[in-house]
Amino acid sequence: MYAQMVKSTGAAVKSLEEMEPQERAFQERIDAGEKIEPKDWMPEGYRKTLVRQISQHAHSEIVGQLPEGNWITRAPTLERKAILLAKVQDEAGHGLYLYCAAETLGVSRDELYEQLHSGKAKYSSIFNYPTLNWADIGAVGWLVDGAAIMNQVPLQRTSFGPYSRAMIRICKEESFHQRQGYDIMMKMAFGNEAQKRMAQDALNRFWWPALMMFGPSDKDSVHSAQSMAWKIKLNTNDELRQKFVDQTVPQAEYLGLTIPDETVKWNEERGHYDFADPDWAEFFEVIKGNGPCNKERLGARVKAWDDGAWFRDGLMAHAQKHALADAAE
Amino acid sequence: MDKALFEFLCRMGDNTLVLGHRVSEWCGHAPVLEEDIALANMSLDLIGQTQLWLGLAGEIEGKGRSADDFAYLRDAFDFRNLLLVEQPNGDFGKTLMRQFLFDGFQSVMLEQLAISKNERVREIAQKVAKEVSYHLERSSDLVVRLGDGSQESHQRMQAALEDLWPYVGEMFLDEAEDAVLADAGIAPQPSSLKTAWDELMLPLLGKACLEVPESGYFQKGGKRGTHSEHLGFILAEMQFLQRAYPGATW
Amino acid sequence: MKKEWPLWEVFIRGQHGLAHRHVGSLHAPDAEVALKSARDVYTRRNEGLSIWVVQANDITASSPSEKGPLFDPSQDKVYRHPTFFPMPEELKGL
Numbered sequence: 001m002y003a004q005m006v007k008s009t010g011a012a013v014k015s016l017e018e019m020e021p022q023e024r025a026f027q028e029r030i031d032a033g034e035k036i037e038p039k040d041w042m043p044e045g046y047r048k049t050l051v052r053q054i055s056q057h058a059h060s061e062i063v064g065q066l067p068e069g070n071w072i073t074r075a076p077t078l079e080r081k082a083i084l085l086a087k088v089q090d091e092a093g094h095g096l097y098l099y100c101a102a103e104t105l106g107v108s109r110d111e112l113y114e115q116l117h118s119g120k121a122k123y124s125s126i127f128n129y130p131t132l133n134w135a136d137i138g139a140v141g142w143l144v145d146g147a148a149i150m151n152q153v154p155l156q157r158t159s160f161g162p163y164s165r166a167m168i169r170i171c172k173e174e175s176f177h178q179r180q181g182y183d184i185m186m187k188m189a190f191g192n193e194a195q196k197r198m199a200q201d202a203l204n205r206f207w208w209p210a211l212m213m214f215g216p217s218d219k220d221s222v223h224s225a226q227s228m229a230w231k232i233k234l235n236t237n238d239e240l241r242q243k244f245v246d247q248t249v250p251q252a253e254y255l256g257l258t259i260p261d262e263t264v265k266w267n268e269e270r271g272h273y274d275f276a277d278p279d280w281a282e283f284f285e286v287i288k289g290n291g292p293c294n295k296e297r298l299g300a301r302v303k304a305w306d307d308g309a310w311f312r313d314g315l316m317a318h319a320q321k322h323a324l325a326d327a328a329e
Numbered sequence: 330m331d332k333a334l335f336e337f338l339c340r341m342g343d344n345t346l347v348l349g350h351r352v353s354e355w356c357g358h359a360p361v362l363e364e365d366i367a368l369a370n371m372s373l374d375l376i377g378q379t380q381l382w383l384g385l386a387g388e389i390e391g392k393g394r395s396a397d398d399f400a401y402l403r404d405a406f407d408f409r410n411l412l413l414v415e416q417p418n419g420d421f422g423k424t425l426m427r428q429f430l431f432d433g434f435q436s437v438m439l440e441q442l443a444i445s446k447n448e449r450v451r452e453i454a455q456k457v458a459k460e461v462s463y464h465l466e467r468s469s470d471l472v473v474r475l476g477d478g479s480q481e482s483h484q485r486m487q488a489a490l491e492d493l494w495p496y497v498g499e500m501f502l503d504e505a506e507d508a509v510l511a512d513a514g515i516a517p518q519p520s521s522l523k524t525a526w527d528e529l530m531l532p533l534l535g536k537a538c539l540e541v542p543e544s545g546y547f548q549k550g551g552k553r554g555t556h557s558e559h560l561g562f563i564l565a566e567m568q569f570l571q572r573a574y575p576g577a578t579w
Numbered sequence: 580m581k582k583e584w585p586l587w588e589v590f591i592r593g594q595h596g597l598a599h600r601h602v603g604s605l606h607a608p609d610a611e612v613a614l615k616s617a618r619d620v621y622t623r624r625n626e627g628l629s630i631w632v633v634q635a636n637d638i639t640a641s642s643p644s645e646k647g648p649l650f651d652p653s654q655d656k657v658y659r660h661p662t663f664f665p666m667p668e669e670l671k672g673l
Contacts, residue, residue, distance in 0.1 A: 039642060065357035072353050076570040076579040077397050081353070082376045088356050089369035093620060096362045100604040103586060109606060110583045134570055169603070192577050300358065308360020311421050311475070313582060314482025318474040319609035363605055367619040467615060
């Protein structure tokens with residue numbers, strides 16, 4: 001997902017009996033559905049995992065501006081341009097809300113940027129794929145936002161108050177994103193031959209990376225068991241991936257598009273679609289930095305930050321000069 | 330009369346179209362998240378204004394052309410925007426300075442259009458004026474802060490002003506149609522706006538500790554369709570899909 | 580000189596006469612810029628009629644460990660809630 005590879009403690013999940021009283025009280029509050037707030041006591045592992053998860057999510061939002069931002073100046077109508085710009089702007093907003101949520105855990109936004117820019121922090125693998133034709137903008141809204149929503153809706157109930165509140169706001173704002181994507185797909189899939197070709201091409205390229213967004217199978221992962229106990233992860237990767245496939249296959253059929261996986265087939269017994277695994281070797285390469293656009297994406301963020309330093313410092317200098325002048329009066 | 334009004338509406342709409350396009354180039358690349366979001370708002374306002382002005386231009390022309398037709402299917406020599414708005418973004422300071430200089434012009438222009446004898450023009454002007462007054466408040470605030478900020482920000486803002494100053498004069502240049510519209514009380518002669526612009530803008534530049542360059546020779550031609558080389562590239566990008574796949578619906 | 584822009588908390592009063600509500604935070608060099616950014620960041624969907632910003636450092640918050648002493652006592656004062664007083668069902672207007 002937007003936070004695909006978050007490692008929590010790595011140790012097996014402790015039972016209530018094994019915990020010290022303070023930690024036990026903490027876990028019991030979570031089990032009772034209470035929210036944890038920034039000044040509450042929390043295990044160090046919980047704090048660290050959350051900082052990593054929320055900041056990965058935030059980084060994904062702002063790096064996620066880039067592939068779509070690519071097409072703002074080439075959008076085919078004024079209305080499409082306005083819609084796309086508003087959507088990419090929302091992503092900047094979501095990044096901002098999430099950074100603020102992470103900051104309540106005692107880390108500053110500039111530190112988090114530093115981690116992103118140095119390559120220490122990760123962001124979702126999906127944004128390292130290119131947007132090559134206009135239907136990609138449809139596919140990103142339909143598939144990428146569609147996959148993101150699967151994860152974000154349950155996260156509104158996550159145990160950490162500021163994260164939960166940010167997710168509530170984000171989900172409210174995102175409700176139009178997936179629809180605008182599908183709306184573009186409809187125009188393309190029901191358009192002329194060239195447009196249909198673009199639509200199929202977009203689906204072909206985004207299907208597998210979209211499945212990878214949920215992260216590798218987590219059946220055996222202790223990390224994910226701990227995160228689930230802490231309610232900062234609410235479903236397994238496989239559950240969400242299945243849900244996504246079940247939802248998306250009929251939507252592709254409606255468009256008359258073919259999912260680039262010949263094994264996709266309704267399984268009556270399971271009550272779900274069967275589908276093939278994406279190429280996990282590719283996924284790990286992309287996470288490592290070897291995706292088709294990793295360098296451009298990160299480079300663009302670093303450049304924006306470095307080029308903007310004089311602007312941020314200039315405004316700060318003005319504010320400090322005038323705070324001094326006001327104090328002297 | 331309609332011909333003159335049509336020309337005028339194209340100027341208004343092409344200004345906001347081209348500037349909106351330029352501002353949208355920043356999306357995802359601004360110096361700080363808050364600014365990224367604010368710029369997108371401004372660009373969205375400008376795109377909305379384009380739809381109003383060019384939409385009305387199409388009605389006045391009466392050939393069934395839409396705002397999109399004007400934006401996506403004309404070549405550069407039919408564009409009527411000021412050279413100022415097509416200038417490249419440069420650093421963030423230049424983008425802000427370009428915005429500031431233009432916002433000042435829009436602001437004094439809209440003040441007059443808000444009392445236009447043409448009802449449609451008046452309606453659009455009144456609606457758009459609120460957005461523009463916020464744009465000017467924002468851009469002037471930032472220009473003042475950066476001009477009176479750090480040494481580097483001051484130097485950059487001074488350089489931006491000097492770069493863009495040769496494009497200010499064109500704002501106040503009268504074309505043949507302007508006299509017709511002014512006589513009919515529909516739109517002011519651009520030259521008549523100069524004093525108001527000076528009164529509005531020069532004190533702000535002073536507050537920003539910026540030195541106004543010696544006024545002298547200025548670049549012109551945009552309003553008649555003779556543009557800088559930059560516009561062709563803007564259009565090549567903007568119009569790509571409409572040109573490559575004529576007649577498709579998007 | 581500290582370079583990072585300080586954090587501001589944003590409160591917005593919406594359309595329906597309710598009090599200002601905390602909606603989120605942002606970074607800004609000073610209060611005036613914070614106010615403008617709050618407009619751009621937090622009222623993109625026509626949410627607000629009035630904005631307050633306050634620097635996060637200036638907020639004094641109650642500490643969670645005092646939650647018991649601060650809030651538990653009010654739980655005992657059940658007579659402050661209207662449901663404490665049962666009324667005959669046939670009576671109207673009470």
